[in-house]
Amino acid sequence: MTMHPLSLAGVSKAFTVHLQGGLRLPVLRDLAFTARPGECVVLTGPSGAGKSSILKLIYGNYRCDEGAILVRNGSDIVDIATAAPRQILALRRRALGYVTQFLRAVPRVSALDIVAEALDDVPREAARDRAAAMLARFNVPERLWGLPPATFSGGEQQRVNLAQGLLPERPVVLLDEPTASLDAENRAVVIEIIRERKRQGVALVAIVHDEAVRDAIADTSLDVTRFATAT
Amino acid sequence: MIEDAPLLTVDGLTKWYGRRLGCTNISFDLYEGEVLAIVGESGSGKSTLLQLLSGQLQPNDGRILYRMRDETVADLWHLSEPMRRLLFRTDWGYVHQDAQMGLRMGISAGGNVGERLMAVGWRNYGAIRDTATDWLARVEIDQARIDDTPRTYSGGMRQRLQIARNLVTAPRLVFMDEPTGGLDVSVQARLLDLLRRLVSDLNIAAIVVTHDLAVARLLSTRIMVMKAGEVIEAGLTDQVLDDPREPYTQLLVSSILPV
Numbered sequence: 001m002t003m004h005p006l007s008l009a010g011v012s013k014a015f016t017v018h019l020q021g022g023l024r025l026p027v028l029r030d031l032a033f034t035a036r037p038g039e040c041v042v043l044t045g046p047s048g049a050g051k052s053s054i055l056k057l058i059y060g061n062y063r064c065d066e067g068a069i070l071v072r073n074g075s076d077i078v079d080i081a082t083a084a085p086r087q088i089l090a091l092r093r094r095a096l097g098y099v100t101q102f103l104r105a106v107p108r109v110s111a112l113d114i115v116a117e118a119l120d121d122v123p124r125e126a127a128r129d130r131a132a133a134m135l136a137r138f139n140v141p142e143r144l145w146g147l148p149p150a151t152f153s154g155g156e157q158q159r160v161n162l163a164q165g166l167l168p169e170r171p172v173v174l175l176d177e178p179t180a181s182l183d184a185e186n187r188a189v190v191i192e193i194i195r196e197r198k199r200q201g202v203a204l205v206a207i208v209h210d211e212a213v214r215d216a217i218a219d220t221s222l223d224v225t226r227f228a229t230a231t
Numbered sequence: 232m233i234e235d236a237p238l239l240t241v242d243g244l245t246k247w248y249g250r251r252l253g254c255t256n257i258s259f260d261l262y263e264g265e266v267l268a269i270v271g272e273s274g275s276g277k278s279t280l281l282q283l284l285s286g287q288l289q290p291n292d293g294r295i296l297y298r299m300r301d302e303t304v305a306d307l308w309h310l311s312e313p314m315r316r317l318l319f320r321t322d323w324g325y326v327h328q329d330a331q332m333g334l335r336m337g338i339s340a341g342g343n344v345g346e347r348l349m350a351v352g353w354r355n356y357g358a359i360r361d362t363a364t365d366w367l368a369r370v371e372i373d374q375a376r377i378d379d380t381p382r383t384y385s386g387g388m389r390q391r392l393q394i395a396r397n398l399v400t401a402p403r404l405v406f407m408d409e410p411t412g413g414l415d416v417s418v419q420a421r422l423l424d425l426l427r428r429l430v431s432d433l434n435i436a437a438i439v440v441t442h443d444l445a446v447a448r449l450l451s452t453r454i455m456v457m458k459a460g461e462v463i464e465a466g467l468t469d470q471v472l473d474d475p476r477e478p479y480t481q482l483l484v485s486s487i488l489p490v
Binding site for chain 2: 015016017018019056060061062063085086088089107108109
């Protein structure tokens with residue numbers, strides 16, 4: 001049996017807010033889609049339709065109430081909906097990448113090391129060389145590489161974050177607005193790297209509002225409003 | 232890798248203080264490289280649990296299985312008292328919230344670190360001193376302070392010294408009780424970064440008791456939320472904190488002051 005790198009079936013999610021008397025907020029019902037190797041699925045729909053929630057469910061950041069979220073890890077298939085924490089962590093280390101527009105800066109760690117830490121299976125010096133190449137590609141000035149990004153501008157932080165998120169070559173990659181607030185030059189870098197990953201057979205799921213970027217990377221568009229239960 | 236045996240298996244652990252419940256029916260597995268945070272407010276049973284797990288308090292029910300260095304699995308309370316002490320001294324570390332409880336305040340910083348090495352059989356003075364010096368550098372304590380006693384150290388330095396004393400013997404399991412409690416915020420950040428790096432470099436398993444969810448998020452991969460002696464919610468740290476299910480966990484998460 002051949003399995004897609006990513007496949008969702010019958011996925012439903014609701015939040016129950018106990019602080020508001022057990023208010024139930026349904027988000028998604030019966031979501032199903034797949035991503036093939038080299039395919040970029042772009043999620044579309046208005047704000048609040050649940051696009052980011054879908055990425056968080058796939059990453060295991062949100063819990064899945066119903067259904068299956070199958071991610072291929074080598075010859076194994078892991079169901080994120082039922083996997084143990086350490087299986088999800090192993091998957092995140094090897095098979096599943098997640099790139100948002102926001103950097104979670106760790107105090108006192110340099111930009112270069114933050115990016116290099118994404119390659120925890122590569123010897124340290126080699127990881128740093130590849131991290132440096134990625135930072136250079138994103139036009140982060142070399143004088144900043146040795147500094148912790150907490151004091152960088154918003155755009156610089158975002159580029160460090162993209163360098164970190166796009167450096168490891170994982171078979172499934174989730175992108176949440178990777179180009180938001182980037183200038184044209186760096187937007188073009190993101191598009192170029194996404195295309196490279198597609199040629200390498202990576203399956204991507206992306207949220208992109210910029211139409212030009214969407215047209216440049218999307219193979220499939222999925223309107224999530226038909227799975228949304230929120231009004 | 233997934234099929235490895237756990238380092239620690241906790242099964243149905245229960246402790247009563249007379250008729251008052253300490254904690255009840257606690258079960259989990261812990262593997263090398265995992266950092267488990269135990270969170271909850273004062274009186275939730277998290278300190279009782281840490282004392283049980285580290286063998287300082289005997290449970291009324293349940294058992295703790297530990298995979299020894301020779302790969303045999305020992306039931307902690309079936310070991311002899313000297314064996315348990317040896318395990319505590321050699322294979323485990325315990326970082327107290329109050330550094331004074333984990334240090335010998337009257338002897339030098341180098342002596343504090345070297346003492347642990349001597350306890351596991353090191354005898355060569357030069358080697359002990361070199362290793363102690365190396366560890367002081369790793370926890371960012373100036374070499375020039377090696378012969379000073381911790382009495383002369385700041386709170387943050389004492390805590391870093393306590394960490395060096397604990398990690399110098401390369402333990403496989405480290406318990407931490409509110410490791411950043413009572414420190415200034417800037418000192419906390421430095422300590423957390425240091426702990427995060429050391430735990431990951433040494434592939435140690437750690438159990439961290441904290442009431443600070445930010446500490447749990449930065450240090451741990453897994454989390455258990457305790458209330459009234461029970462674990463009410465457990466899972467991946469980011470999952471439990473970003474998508475809390477239990478009313479009490481939702482209350483805890485929503486009580487964090489935004490910065």
